[in-house]
Amino acid sequence: SLAFLSAMTLGRPITAMRAWDTIRCIDYLQTRSDVGRIHLVGKGSLSAAMTALLAAALDRRASSVQLSALPATLRVPMEDESTDELYLPNILKVADIPNLAALIAPRPLHIQALLADDLHPLPETASREMFQFAFRVYELMGAANALMVGQG
Secondary structure (H helix, E strand, O other): OHHHHHHHHOOOOHHHHHHHHHHHHHHHHHOOOOOOOEEEEEOOOHHHHHHHHHHHHHOOOEEEEEEEEEEOOOOOOOOOHHHHHHOOOOHHHOOOHHHHHHOOOOOOEEEEEEEOOOOOEOOHHHHHHHOHHHHHHHHHOOOHHHEEEOOO
């Protein structure tokens, strides 16, 4: 997409810019006396889910996170334009989706569906296996029930 190419030309991945904007929104919400807890919701697109995940991983002020669908890994085919917005240069050298999810612990994280590399929903057994790292971190932090994948 044009937005993706423009962002990459500037050397700033569009997902990272959206996460930055989300964190700036949290800054604003924290200045309001009529706002209590902040819950991030990323629904409707891969971009929305990825933005909410990244913002919550980088900023601890979000009390909980709810995502509709999220790839279990960033190792997805990049030929499809729908995956453009998942691209974070060099992130796979240090982290993948389960690592980002683990950064949210012990705060509640509910992912309605994890997606395989073909972007189709994974069965529950495969989801638990691919997200084993995140589940283990939540368990070690005494918040095993706070991470829900594909439940309810």
